[in-house]
Amino acid sequence: MRINKQPPPQTTPRRSDEPIWWSLFSAGGVCVAMLVPAIALLVLLGIPLGLVSAEQLSYQRLHALVFHPLGLGVVLAVIVLPLFHAMHRIHHGLHDLQLAHGRLAKWLCYGSAVLLSSLALSLWLTSG
Amino acid sequence: MSRKPYQPPMPASWWLKHPAYRFYMLREATVLPLLFFIGSLLYGLYALGQGEASWLQYQAWLQQPWVLALNGLALLASLFHAWTFFVLFPQVMPLRLGSRTLPAWLMVSAQWAGVLLVILALWWLLGGLDAHQ
Numbered sequence: 001m002r003i004n005k006q007p008p009p010q011t012t013p014r015r016s017d018e019p020i021w022w023s024l025f026s027a028g029g030v031c032v033a034m035l036v037p038a039i040a041l042l043v044l045l046g047i048p049l050g051l052v053s054a055e056q057l058s059y060q061r062l063h064a065l066v067f068h069p070l071g072l073g074v075v076l077a078v079i080v081l082p083l084f085h086a087m088h089r090i091h092h093g094l095h096d097l098q099l100a101h102g103r104l105a106k107w108l109c110y111g112s113a114v115l116l117s118s119l120a121l122s123l124w125l126t127s128g
Numbered sequence: 129m130s131r132k133p134y135q136p137p138m139p140a141s142w143w144l145k146h147p148a149y150r151f152y153m154l155r156e157a158t159v160l161p162l163l164f165f166i167g168s169l170l171y172g173l174y175a176l177g178q179g180e181a182s183w184l185q186y187q188a189w190l191q192q193p194w195v196l197a198l199n200g201l202a203l204l205a206s207l208f209h210a211w212t213f214f215v216l217f218p219q220v221m222p223l224r225l226g227s228r229t230l231p232a233w234l235m236v237s238a239q240w241a242g243v244l245l246v247i248l249a250l251w252w253l254l255g256g257l258d259a260h261q
Contacts (some may be wrong), residue, residue, distance in 0.1 A: 033209060033239075037207055037243055044168050044199040044203075048187065049196075059176075061255070062176065062183075081171060090159055097143075116219040120233060126177070
């Protein structure tokens, strides 16, 4: 009997997909910290509270701004990346609270981020 | 291989037991107003694409008190999240200038200056400056 048994030949280790989700989470975090205060203050509160004037911000002007080719970058920065950021945090939050762990929770979280992002992109592409 | 590894019990309420854990959970909870914020933007993008009538409908939706309250909460939550995020940056990635490390307060204030700059730029873009002339 040999004293040092050789370990069985190693099969290819399963690669973790965490770097993908973490990179999207991290990029989204920067966007959330830098851009969300401005959008929340000036668009979601500023329009109804009159912080930006309704005459200046006509429908035509806002439509032209959002559906300008550069607007795609804005959609990515304020909707798509924050979605992946948020769903990553919810995925890990569900684990922290011991509400759900495992494959299903992960698929639901990142799946809804992918679905809602595609919705945002298709809204932007079809309405432009 | 141990026969019976000790597994300490971990109740779901673990995060209530220490102020630092509660702070962590409060920070993580800012994701909920953030989700509402993203939903509001998605609805807005849809309304803007549908035409002027549906955009006016969206503006009326934004004016409802509960929507205003939740979006106000989203603003506060985003500022709180930004604060915890900005304080982390100099610890995770200290910047060196020659042999000296940039002081943390400088990096944190530079990031807040960035937030302010984005607010001013967006205000200008949306025509806020012209409104008072």
